[in-house]
Amino acid sequence: MTTSSASSEAAQTAMIPQREPPVRRRGVPGWLRQNLFSSPLNSLVSVVMLVVTVMVLWPLLQWAVVQADWLGETRQACTGEGACWVFISARLESIVYGFYPESEIWRVNIVFAMLAGVIAWLVLPRLPAKGWMALFALTGFPIIAFFLLAGGAFGLMPVPTRDWGGLMLTLTIAVVGIVGSLPIGILLALGRRSSMPLVRGVSVVFIEFWRGVPLITVLFMASVMLPLFVPSEVEFDKLLRALVGIMLFWSAYMAEVVRGGLQAIDKGQDEAGMSLGLGYWQRMGLIVLPQALKLVIPGIVNTFIALFKDTSLVLIIGLLDLLSIIQAGLTDPEWLGYAMEGYVFAALVYWVFCFSMSRYSQRIERKLHTGH
Amino acid sequence: MWRSVRRSRESGALWRDPSFRALLVQAVLLIALTAVIFVLVFNTMNNLEERGITTGFGFFGERAGFSIPQTLVEYSGNSTYAMTFLVGLLNTLLVSAMGVVAATLIGFLVGIARLSPNWLLAKAAMVYVEIFRNVPLLLQILFWYFAVLRALPSPRDSLSLFEAVFLNIRGLILPEPLPQPGFSAVLWALLLAVVASVLLVRFARRRQDRTGQRLPAGWLSLALIVGLPLAVYAINGFPLNWEMPSLAGFNFRGGITILPELAALWLALSIYTAAFIAEIVRSGIQSVAHGQIEAARSLGLSSGVTLRKIVVPQAMRLIIPQLTSQHLNLIKNSSLATAIGYPDLVAVFAGTALNQTGQALEIIAITMAVYLTISLVVSFLMNLYNARVQIKER
Structure with a gap:
């Protein structure tokens, strides 16, 4: 009797609350230790990769953004060292x-908008009747788009x-x-x-x-x-x-x-x-x-x-x-x-x-x- | 089945009989196909006659009359169109072979890097894959050619490495090896060493099967392959001279020139295809069940042996078929050479030769037949290999 009560006292009935992971594995330092510096070789690779990344990204950023020219109409607008956008x-x-033709560009824009609409409908999971939409994308849409783009009918300029x-x-x-x-x-x-x-x-x-x-x-x-x-x-x-x-x-x-x-x-x-x-x-x-x-x-x-x-x-x-x-x-x-x-x-x-x-x-x- | 067919026949409707219907469908298909082919041939004959084009392969013997910047065989303006075809084909095969080797190498490295425990390395490999496989190959070829290699300095201001290797707008210029008498012995020694090491590896395997004792066959054959030719080379008194390229006027004389067109095509093909190969390698390695690795560990195999003997052979089974189809894609994609003027089969034969002779039908058909043959031969060889590595079910 006494032994069994002793053992039931010894046995834990309540759940032990979850303990925090050790400091070495927690937060940013823990993540760094696990993913970048887990072994000497790994650390070496990390350092090399970091240097390479910076050496590639920094000049790229300089060229594409910092020293680039964005505004203007002609070549003379490009005076900087970087890209000439x-x-x-x-x-x-x-x-x-x-x-x-510039006066007809609205037709292309309508087709672009329709294309975007059809794709969005097919891709967004919530919208209903995907089967009908797919059928429209494969049949109705190309026909409408053809007449809009090529013209020559319904009073549209060919x-x-x-x-x-x-x-x-x-x-x-x-x-x-x-x-x-x-x-x-x-x-x-x-x-x-x-x-x-x-x-x-x-x-x-x-x-x-x-x-x-x-x-x-x-x-x-x-x-x-x-x-x-x-x-x-x-x-x-x-x-x-x-x-x-x-x-x-x-x-x-x-x-x-x-x-x-x-x-x-x-x-x-x-x-x-x-x-x-x-x-x-x-x-x-x-x-x-x-x-x-x-x-x-x-x-x-x-x-x-x-x-x-x-x-x-x-x-x-x-x-x-x-x-x-x-x-x-x-x-x-x-x-x-x-x-x-x-x-x-x-x-x-x-x-x-x-x-x-x-x-x-x-x-x-x-x-x-x-x-x- | 038989009974149902019988019953439908008894009921009298012949067109309800599936086997009759199958016959009917195929007969209609055959008639339609023949009609289409007949109409096409008829139209083509008419059109050719109207334009005064004679068909046939006689043009192969005629003088081509144009030169090609890179030829692996003797070729000049006086050569025939048959030689043009051969030169183009060899150039296609050259860039394809170079591309296949490089793409496989880069692809395996990047694919393995994607599985690295190092976060930076894995992400860098992922960025590589996502950038290069989502941009059209043609754009990449044009990029390397026009934006990178065309921006290199002129021959006078070449970038040089030890005054032996030069890089400029005309291409990459390397010293040319000139074998002296006695050099062939070195090549024979190399061949002998390769054969010997194959035998050695076999012997080592059999010995291990029999006695359980291992030989360091890998290291021994490496020593053999490197050492034997080197020894023969030294004994014969180093019978190899190098012709150094030197600047003469506006260009280099001597040495081997790798055309910028070849370099651009090679770079683009390898980098683009490597992105796909990396994904194949990654998914192949990931597909090996984790229990396999755990089982190997519990048998006490080291991680290197686990990789070599457990993971790689199983991953290869998945990788090889897809890898082959990527290699085939690379060979077919090498035809984009024509966009930058690398003299491959499509550029010189289906391009220049076609424009000069006007034999569109024959030339396009031959060009397609070449690629088709390469595809079929490679897939046949790979099927043979595949049958060997597939799981043998006993």
Whole structure:
């Protein structure tokens, strides 16, 4: 009796309050000790990295901000040691709109606003009816945007595509490429998994062909060979040729991404659809594809990023996208010697788009992983 | 299945029979495909005839009549288009090989750095990856070429290292090694040392399997590979002279010149692709289950052995296929050379040769076929390797 009461006294029944971590691990010094100076080697690496970082960042900051010239209209405004951002601001309008007529720029702005709205709707998790919005983004929006940009109908002044340029052209190519390559890619992916040998064979050859050649040869082919393929009376717009090439090329990559999703869907889903008496397109459209596409959203977005970056290749066939407008500006005799500013600005624009897309895809990836 | 098919046949509707429908769909596809190809060929023939272009590969034997700044084989303006093709192909392969090696090296270093316990190093690696993979490659190539290498001094004010290596706007100029008679023995010694060390490593492994005793095979073969050629080199009286580049007028004479175009392309390709390889390496290493490392520790393996024998082989299984596809991307991306005028296959063959001959159809088809062949060969080799390292299920 006495022993048991003694032991119950000895045994703690109440929880011991959590103790603070030791001083060595607390606060800023603790964090520094753990992450930067945990061992002699680690400390050495930290010191070296710190020196390198400062040696890189300090001159960069000096050049880009502190000693840079921001205001002005002409080259004479650039007197400092640092970057001459006047080079960018003086030609900002052509960088964004190319040679689009000034009186019609509002049309481009409407399209920009619509694009931003559609993307925001699709990305923000709270807004409803994402499926309808996606359908609109793939069908209604491109049609409206086409009539707004190209004009020639509804009393809008026609603007030939050779006047399109800058960021607006880059976004146009990117959006058309994305909107066009996704449906073709889905069809190819389904074709590659078909049980019909001819359909499968054609899809495999098509996909492997485009994936095996560089985009630049595809663009060359589109600009040199496409006119040969059609009757000589048909006039083929230069931009349209590039777009056809880009769409075909990326649809092959898209097909491989979608195929990954199709393979991840359990065969039982398809079989259950079959036993319900659904036809092939009903099973694919209502059961398999919605699940598969949801799975591969990160992969699709990554393909979008690659496509977006590769729109810059149209420079080589002479379209004036964002990069080529800046590249052309560098050869302007008024503004020689500002290559660094031009490229850094262009890089920043591309980077903002690509980085936000990659962050979005990472977020989706994390969201998809919660099920496990 | 069979029964259902039978029943549907009995009910009379032939188009409800799946196998018949499959046949029908494929027949329609075949007809449509043939029609499309026929129309394309017909249009092309018509167009070519209208423009007075004769098709065929006869142009390969004609004189090209333009010179190329960097050639790995004998080439002049009098050479044929076949030689132009070869020069372009070799230049493509050169920059691709250089890029693959450098990108893999940088990629592995950065990928491992991203997993470093050192916060600064890990973040620096992350910044590297996020910057370089989110900016178009073409922009990076133009940046290195026009903003960095074009800003270098003229040959007269070259940056120099020990008065032997010079860097200026014309490129990087290195001393050229001139092998003297007797130098081939050194190369043979090197080959012999490599073969010997391969055998040594094999022997050491077999001995360890048999007796449990280890040989320091790594160090021994390193000594062999470095030591043997050096010894032969010394015995033969150092049979290698260096031709130093020297300033003559406005340019350098002698030495090997690495064109700024090659340097810019190489830098951009390696740095860009390395960012992707780093991510692949990081995710590959992270994918190795933590229990594996803990098990190795509990067996008493040191952290170095754990890394070499447990983590890396398992990570490699995931890394290799993705790494190959990055290497293939690099080879295909080397075609961007044409933007800065590095004389690769696309620039000299699909560019200059196409403009001169007008044989667009043939030249584009050959160029595409080359890249397609490279892609297929590399993926085939990698599939072989992959089959070897995959988990063997017994």
